[in-house]
Amino acid sequence: QVQLVESGGGLVQAGGSLRLSCAASGRTSSSYAMGWFRQAPGKEREFVALITWSSGRTNYADSVKGRFTISRDNYRNTVYLQIHSLIPEDTAVYYCASRPNVCSGYGCYDVGSYGSWGQGTQVTVSS
DSSP states (O other): OOEEEEEEEEEEETTTTTEEEEEEHHOOOGGEEEEEEEEOTTSOOOOEEEEEHHHOEEOOTTTTTTTTEEEEEEEEEEEEEOOOSSGGGGGGEEEEEEEESSGGGGGGGOOOGGOOOOEEEEEEEEE
C-alpha cells in the first residue's frame, strides 16, 4: 500500500499561483505513476494530470493545459502540481493518487484505476 499526503492548498486570489505537493511513502516501488485529480462541490472527481516515476512522462486534461505543470522528485518520493493564473473555477479539493500500471490518453482519467489516494487539499480561488 502506498500512503499519500497532500499539502500546499489555500485561499488565493484569481490570477495567483500555488504549488501543491504530494508525498508518497510505504510501498512506493509498486507505484508506476502519480495522478492529480480535483473535485469541486457538487461535481464528480476529475482527472487533472499524471506523471510516471521512471520517465517523467506527463498527461494533462485539456482544461488545464498551459496553466498546470506536474513534476516529480524521485529522491523525495514527492509529486508536485504547479498552478498558474488561477481562476475561480479551479476551486476544488485536490487529490493525488497512485496507480500501479501503465495508462495512456483517456485511460489515465479513470478514477477507479488508481489504487491509493491522499486525503486531499483544499484550493479556493477568490474573484
